[in-house]
Amino acid sequence: MESVHELTDRELLTKHAEGDEQAFAVLVRRHRERLWAVAVRIMADPEEASDALQDAFLSAFRAAGRFRGEAQVSTWMHRIVVNACHDRLRRRKVRPSTPTEGETLDVMANEQDVRSGSTHDHASRTETRIVVRQALEDLPHDQRIALTLVDMLGYRVEDAAAILEVASGTIKSRCARGRSKLLPSLAHLRNPPHPRDVTSERGGANPS
Amino acid sequence: MTSHPEVEALAFFAEGLLESDEERNVARHVESCEECSEALDELSNVSQVLAAAPAPELPPDVADRLEQQIAEAVRDRAVRRPEPTGAPSEPESAPVADLSEHRKRRFGLPRIMMAAAAAVFVIGGGAAVVNGILLQDDEQTDAAAPLMDGQAEEEPGPDAAQSYAPELVRSGTAYTEDGLAEQAAETLDRSPVGGTAESDPLPAETTVPQGAESCASGVGEEIGLRVVLVDDALYGTGPDPAWVMFAPDGDSVEVMVVEAGCGQGDDVDESVLAQETVEAS
Numbered sequence A: 001m002e003s004v005h006e007l008t009d010r011e012l013l014t015k016h017a018e019g020d021e022q023a024f025a026v027l028v029r030r031h032r033e034r035l036w037a038v039a040v041r042i043m044a045d046p047e048e049a050s051d052a053l054q055d056a057f058l059s060a061f062r063a064a065g066r067f068r069g070e071a072q073v074s075t076w077m078h079r080i081v082v083n084a085c086h087d088r089l090r091r092r093k094v095r096p097s098t099p100t101e102g103e104t105l106d107v108m109a110n111e112q113d114v115r116s117g118s119t120h121d122h123a124s125r126t127e128t129r130i131v132v133r134q135a136l137e138d139l140p141h142d143q144r145i146a147l148t149l150v151d152m153l154g155y156r157v158e159d160a161a162a163i164l165e166v167a168s169g170t171i172k173s174r175c176a177r178g179r180s181k182l183l184p185s186l187a188h189l190r191n192p193p194h195p196r197d198v199t200s201e202r203g204g205a206n207p208s
Numbered sequence B: 001m002t003s004h005p006e007v008e009a010l011a012f013f014a015e016g017l018l019e020s021d022e023e024r025n026v027a028r029h030v031e032s033c034e035e036c037s038e039a040l041d042e043l044s045n046v047s048q049v050l051a052a053a054p055a056p057e058l059p060p061d062v063a064d065r066l067e068q069q070i071a072e073a074v075r076d077r078a079v080r081r082p083e084p085t086g087a088p089s090e091p092e093s094a095p096v097a098d099l100s101e102h103r104k105r106r107f108g109l110p111r112i113m114m115a116a117a118a119a120v121f122v123i124g125g126g127a128a129v130v131n132g133i134l135l136q137d138d139e140q141t142d143a144a145a146p147l148m149d150g151q152a153e154e155e156p157g158p159d160a161a162q163s164y165a166p167e168l169v170r171s172g173t174a175y176t177e178d179g180l181a182e183q184a185a186e187t188l189d190r191s192p193v194g195g196t197a198e199s200d201p202l203p204a205e206t207t208v209p210q211g212a213e214s215c216a217s218g219v220g221e222e223i224g225l226r227v228v229l230v231d232d233a234l235y236g237t238g239p240d241p242a243w244v245m246f247a248p249d250g251d252s253v254e255v256m257v258v259e260a261g262c263g264q265g266d267d268v269d270e271s272v273l274a275q276e277t278v279e280a281s
Helices: A009-017 A023-043 A044-068 A072-092 A100-117 A122-137 A141-152 A158-164 A169-189 A195-205 B007-014 B021-032 B033-052 B062-079 B097-108 B111-124 B128-148 B180-190 B212-223
Strands: B167-169 B229-235 B243-249 B252-257 B273-278
Touching: A009 A023, A009 A044, A009 A072, A009 A122, A023 A044, A023 A072, A023 A141, A023 B062, A044 A072, A044 A195, A044 B062, A072 A141, A072 A158, A072 B097, A100 B273, A122 A141, A122 B033, A141 A158, A141 B033, A158 A169, A169 B033, B007 B033, B021 B033, B097 B243, B180 B229, B180 B243, B180 B252, B180 B273, B212 B229, B212 B243
Parallel strands: B167 B229
Antiparallel strands: B229 B243, B243 B252, B252 B273
């Protein structure tokens, strides 16, 4: 009997739909870091990102039989996560995020900086995070999600288009609109105290 | 000198989204306008600031929560999809609870999962995976429809042609998930609708259980076919009756197992226990 760990995503999904009890967990372990990165950036809040991820994996678990195999399994999973986040963003409208939630994100990110031995100026980075989060909060959701995928996470426009099931041009225009809306609130970050910190970070993640 | 383009126009320009004459205008303007060329720089700076905004890695406790949730979903599913009878190797999963108990179990999920669970209820009811298959088959049906035009429509099954009410039989079968295809084919053969079996034919019953007809038409609507035969039988090891519905679809027959009484207010979807496609003999 072959090990589930050697199977492709698609084989795992099929096995799961057929009743296999391990396949889905393997699939999740394979993709969870990546999907977490998506969720936590869209939600800008670890608690809500965690909830969205749980929502998403549960729907994926149940919808596996509906997967048609036209898309990559990972694209499909991204789509489900993005949709779960979108649902939560919509609901958030009536319950604006509290400062505490934002601080959690900052603290966690700071801890990560410390772990990775970074010597960045935490104060300015924290300020950047807060400003970015606030600015994203005011964007229409579709622009926010497109910018999260393309600018924050460095997905190719085509990949973002596949995830969101829209044309590439739509992704581009959502990003363009989003960037022009963000410009006023982010322009002052243009010359941060440590400009090299910013430039050194962007390289791999920003294809445009 | 032309007036400054809007920032949004500059952003579109940067993405190459402008019409060619507009693009030419903006390009010319930017070349000679320091302010706008600076705005273009700022726009690409927005992307850089976004790319640089850090976020935490997956916290271990979140990873644990995901593992637990999936383990729970697997257990929940195992209860709803019983092992074939005769192989009760795991004492825990042995006797299968009746449906109402499954429902309670689902409502017992942690609050955090309720939203997603509720969403699945709408389409999936007690058997999301089964419904997944159902949806797939639906699409296949749609795709195949043009090929069957003027064929299937004008020549319905010989015995089914006259009546819109399905035939009812009581085969006494306790259908199982694994044996469904075979059991359904056998019932079909013995039924007045299939009628190819030489021995042991099933008589058409006249005492139709309440709700069976509306349930059959509901199921038919759901899958875009017409139910021609209903077997008032059992499913799994539970004590509750189940109705097994047969709907011919070209060369095959869609078999839907639904909770008895599905016509009484519930969505048909919620009552579907299993689904199978068998070849028409």
